[in-house]
Amino acid sequence: MGTHVIKMPDIGEGIAEVELSVWHVKVGDMVVEDQVLADVMTDKAMVDIPSPVHGKVIALGGQPGEVMAVGSVLISIEVEGAGNVKESAQPAVAVKEAPVAAPEVEPVVQSKPVAAAAPRPAVCQGPMVAREADERPLASPAVRKHALDLGIQLRLVRGTGPAGRVLHEDLDAYLAQGQSNASAPVAAAYAQRNDEEQIPVIGMRRKIAQRMQDATQRAAHFSYVEEIDVTAVEELRAHLNEKHGATRGKLTLLPFLVRALVVALRDFPQINARYDDEAQVITRLGAVHVGIATQADIGLMVPVVRHAEARSLWDSAQEISRLATAARNGKASRDELSGSSITLTSLGALGGIVSTPVLNLPEVAIVGVNKIVERPMVVKGQIVIRKMMNLSSSFDHRVVDGMDAAQFIQAVRGLLEQPATLFVD
Structure with missing residues (x-):
């Protein structure tokens, strides 16, 4: 028998260290080739670390939340044969016999099945487990x-x-x-309760916390809310779904919103921009790369619909769906989670009346979508029922003036209220 040491791999793009997010194995487990051992968090995404060998886990090199350098010992596995280290050169890694508490994230689904993986044990029918009172069991x-x-x-x-x-x-x-x-x-x-639960802020949750704090401290946020009559665009959406839904796929409101941003940004290039506040440089982009804020089990992700200006409604819809699925499954790549020029965020039916979204730095604008409600409105002197929706948007006042922000949202409003103009060049 020998020892095979797996070191923290070089993930690329100049990354020197990563955060160990969650273990999928513990000391004593038998693992097979390609089985995911752990997830690590980079600045942009969660990355699976698979096993290159079959064997038995004999030591773990870190705990969830620990920042580890590329090249440091991640895990040691006992294997048949000589392994990749000499007996005298085995790393001094502490063996942790008990599983380490992991953050509240679900294991990332493996991208390919592991044919030789050991089957999961059947649900235990034995007696209850006696854990210590302060020992926090792993559970979603x-x-x-x-x-x-x-x-x-x-x-x-x-x-x-x-x-x-x-x-x-x-x-x-x-x-x-x-x-x-x-x-x-x-x-x-x-029953009266006196229990407390301490949850370590690690992995994706720590990255989100850092980015939100950084955004609110560095950018000069201001928000602007406008009411939009979406009756006409919703009628158009329903008509297109009835006519083409079976062959092209169903459309949600999001592709129409993306199209409205693309058209409106033609007249407001200062909003489709990134601000490097350290270099004091504003970069205005011709391409519109729309970030779509997506809630996943591991936290808020922002996959990017690239070159939205060149996409049809159905093309945008398919890309939004693909990216959202990848983000929720923890399979979105670093490239898919970076490079946005403006972000669209929506809570769907939970969108409320007003929100104050936080900027996705280094962008200078984020557009928040609130829920659609039916309300009585006065149209040409008559009270009628219309479908109304608020857009709650935030801007970086260091780059975007209030008048420009208001005119931009009014342009988006006009496009959505007269949806034919979305397709007029």
Whole structure:
């Protein structure tokens, strides 16, 4: 038997260090070639670290949240044969027998199946687990909420997922053993609670926190809100979906918003820009690269629809869908998550009435979409029901004047209220 040491790989683009985000294995686990061992976080994206060998994990080189240099020891695996290190030269890596608590992120889905991977153990039917009172079991937010609703103490449930993660099936097995009872959910709703939970701010959540803090400290934010009548564009969208939806795919409102930004920015090039405040240089772009803020399990991601000015409605719709899926699955590449010139953010049906979106530096503008509601409006002296929506946008006042911002949003409004003008050159 020998030892194969896997070092933190060079991910490229001059990156010298990365943050260890989550382990998918623990000491004692058997792993196979191409199995994902850990996720690491760069400045832009989450990256999978696969195993190049079959073997048994004998040491982990870091804990989630730790910043590790490229080339440092990530993990040691016992393998058949000589391995890649001599016995006398084995790295002095502390063996952590207990799984390390990971942040609240779901494991990233592997991009390709692992044919020889060891099957996951069946859901445990044994007795409950005796964890320490302050030991925080691994579980997703959905599992934690499910356990709370059932009145189950999560620390008593044996986890059969990666690194001992508690799954929904484990809760079902726990209930089947009689460790809970039918009155537990009702009792739990009124029980006095004194528990506390400390969640380390690491991985994607730390990157988001740093970027948001940096944006609010460096940029001179100001927001502008305008009301838009989207009745006509919604009628057009419904008509196009009825006529072409089966062959070209369904359209949401987002492709129309992207098209409105593209057309409006022709007259407002100072808004389709990036500001390097250290070099004191504003770069105005001819291309419109629209960032689409997307909520994923690991946090807020902003994949980029490149060259939106050259895309049709359906082309934009397909690209938005593709990028959103990649971001939610943690598979968006660094290139797909960088290079935007303006960002579009929407909470869909949860969009509320008004929001104050934070700039995605180094951009100088972000357009926030609020929910569509039906309201009585006065049109040509008559009270009629119209579909109304607010745009809540923020700008960097160091670069964009208030008058320019207001005129830009008014231009977007005019295009959406008269949707035929979206396609008139």
